Amino acid sequence: MPHAYPRVKKMASNSRRSSGAGSSRRSTNGMRERASIQYRDGEMTNAHRHFLQSLMSKRIMTKREAKKTASDSHRLYNEESSGEGPLFTEFVQTINAKLESLGFKIGMSKVEHDGSEWVGFANTSSTGGGDVIQKASGLGLAELEFFRTCLQQMVTEENNGVASSSALLAKLNTLQRKMTGKAAQDLLVSLTKDHWFFEISRGHYCMGPRCFIELLPFLPEIVGESIEECRLCSNRVVMGDRCLGCDTKLHTYCIVQLSRRGQVKCPQCHEEWEGEIPTLE
Amino acid sequence: MSSSRSSGGSRRGKRRLETGPEPSQSSQQLNDSSTQSGRAVAARQEWDTMDSSEKSRKVKDLVRYLVFGSSQKIPVKRDELLKNVLDGASRTLPSAMQEANKILQEVFGLQAVEAKKGTQTVYLLINCLPSETKDKLIERSNKELSQIGLLGAILSFLMMKPQGTANTDSIWSVLNCLGLIQKSQYPEFGFHKDILSPFVEQGYLEQKKRVIGEASVFEYQWGPRAKLEVDKRQLLMTMAEVHGDEFDIWEKQFQDLI
Ligand SMILES: [Zn+2]
Numbered sequence: 001m002p003h004a005y006p007r008v009k010k011m012a013s014n015s016r017r018s019s020g021a022g023s024s025r026r027s028t029n030g031m032r033e034r035a036s037i038q039y040r041d042g043e044m045t046n047a048h049r050h051f052l053q054s055l056m057s058k059r060i061m062t063k064r065e066a067k068k069t070a071s072d073s074h075r076l077y078n079e080e081s082s083g084e085g086p087l088f089t090e091f092v093q094t095i096n097a098k099l100e101s102l103g104f105k106i107g108m109s110k111v112e113h114d115g116s117e118w119v120g121f122a123n124t125s126s127t128g129g130g131d132v133i134q135k136a137s138g139l140g141l142a143e144l145e146f147f148r149t150c151l152q153q154m155v156t157e158e159n160n161g162v163a164s165s166s167a168l169l170a171k172l173n174t175l176q177r178k179m180t181g182k183a184a185q186d187l188l189v190s191l192t193k194d195h196w197f198f199e200i201s202r203g204h205y206c207m208g209p210r211c212f213i214e215l216l217p218f219l220p221e222i223v224g225e226s227i228e229e230c231r232l233c234s235n236r237v238v239m240g241d242r243c244l245g246c247d248t249k250l251h252t253y254c255i256v257q258l259s260r261r262g263q264v265k266c267p268q269c270h271e272e273w274e275g276e277i278p279t280l281e
Numbered sequence: 282m283s284s285s286r287s288s289g290g291s292r293r294g295k296r297r298l299e300t301g302p303e304p305s306q307s308s309q310q311l312n313d314s315s316t317q318s319g320r321a322v323a324a325r326q327e328w329d330t331m332d333s334s335e336k337s338r339k340v341k342d343l344v345r346y347l348v349f350g351s352s353q354k355i356p357v358k359r360d361e362l363l364k365n366v367l368d369g370a371s372r373t374l375p376s377a378m379q380e381a382n383k384i385l386q387e388v389f390g391l392q393a394v395e396a397k398k399g400t401q402t403v404y405l406l407i408n409c410l411p412s413e414t415k416d417k418l419i420e421r422s423n424k425e426l427s428q429i430g431l432l433g434a435i436l437s438f439l440m441m442k443p444q445g446t447a448n449t450d451s452i453w454s455v456l457n458c459l460g461l462i463q464k465s466q467y468p469e470f471g472f473h474k475d476i477l478s479p480f481v482e483q484g485y486l487e488q489k490k491r492v493i494g495e496a497s498v499f500e501y502q503w504g505p506r507a508k509l510e511v512d513k514r515q516l517l518m519t520m521a522e523v524h525g526d527e528f529d530i531w532e533k534q535f536q537d538l539i
């Protein structure tokens with residue numbers, strides 16, 4: 001099965017810890033580490049609105065990109081300030097406090113295949129799973145049906161989050177609304193381009209960042225099946241690894257995180273983790 | 282649309298332009314109408330007597346509906362709003378819209394503005410953050426940037442036409458200068474069918490069919506969104522900046538075409 005994590009035998013990974021991206025401090029981009037006095041608690045300013053508009057226009061950003069955008073927005077409206085801005089999470093919390101009653105939120109989520117963090121604008125209120133995808137994507141009915149079928153394929157036990165395009169196209173004749181193979185292939189490409197899906201290896205697709213931010217809470221409803229929760233982060237887990245002892249499924253990135261703190265034990269049966277411990281390159 | 286009606290429409294359009302820019306029909310004008318007529322007073326009362334939790338639910342639904350519409354960048358039709366949010370109670374729309382606009386402004390820095398698209402009344406969400414900064418830093422994808430560049434070229438070209446109107450062919454002569462070829466697809470810019478129709482859809486351009494004898498041509502002018510969102514002076518300055526030295530050549534092109 002294709003996988004984005006390079007695998008090594010367990011415990012070999014402990015020596016490599018937060019180097020590279022993780023250690024770059026937020027010194028240059030104006031967002032500072034501690035709470036700010038410039039923003040009164042919970043008050044929306046034009047900087048918040050500007051950031052929100054940017055996010056809504058792009059729909060999805062990497063967390064790094066989102067932090068940069070937030071500090072750009074901050075500087076845009078606070079020219080005389082010392083250049084120090086609020087903490088990113090507080091900045092987002094202020095906006096989310098306002099969005100909550102409207103049924104929206106700025107969502108942050110990790111993507112299962114590589115553990116990268118993304119930020120997006122999400123709808124939180126639903127009247128049926130298909131409705132959520134439709135509102136978020138603006139897709140037509142036939143495309144929606146194929147989208148849903150793709151998700152159903154990805155979440156099966158055997159597939160563990162990844163479905164091949166040939167397996168997906170084979171499902172076309174089961175759809176109520178007809179779609180040609182060419183149209184379905186084009187749709188896979190455009191859904192990947194719009195960050196709904198991710199092409200993890202040639203012709204193999206898994207859920208992309210927008211699925212995790214905009215659809216994850218509704219996923220059981222959308223695919224018509226319950227989805228397990230990861231015992232380490234309590235988010236739903238589609239692609240992950242199972243404990244050989246008790247069959248508990250955990251996110252690969254959660255196991256990686258745990259392994260950085262020492263020996264990995266299964267949170268369910270407390271046995272030492274028998275499987276491979278992946279590393280993040 | 283019947284051809285006779287649409288040619289009449291284009292005549293009306295021209296007359297409007299001759300008398301200067303069309304005043305923007307904002308929803309505020311509607312909201313101020315309470316002093317104007319007994320009907321508006323009755324509408325206001327109908328809204329005021331509504332249960333407050335019912336009111337706030339409707340306002341929230343209205344905000345959600347407008348935000349979903351704008352996330353696809355497609356104007357929201359008044360008829361759809363009435364049907365899907367207000368259960369057809371059209372008299373309550375101005376009051377509900379006023380409340381929705383308070384939220385849109387406070388949370389999103391956006392404002393819903395009423396506009397005409399053909400015969401339909403639509404609502405567009407317009408950015409209402411301070412204008413000197415609002416366009417500078419909104420993060421945009423390359424696709425969007427290319428679209429904005431093209432749109433800027435088309436809008437500034439239209440500005441220089443005496444009637445503010447140009448047909449498909451003369452718009453294409455400008456796009457040809459940018460190296461684009463008519464009837465090709467440009468998926469990298471997000472244009473799959475043709476370049477002009479997404480702009481018409483989003484309300485940046487207004488398209489009118491004009492029948493001349495046997496043939497009919499499409500004429501384009503600034504659409505409702507462009508009139509409200511695009512600052513003409515800023516547009517020309519940006520175009521000059523982007524094209525730099527080329528702008529002289531552009532200007533000459535414009536002169537030739539006019
Ligand atoms: Zn987890």
Ligand SMILES: [Zn+2]
Pocket residue numbers: 243244245246247248266267268269270271
């Ligand atoms: Zn276990």
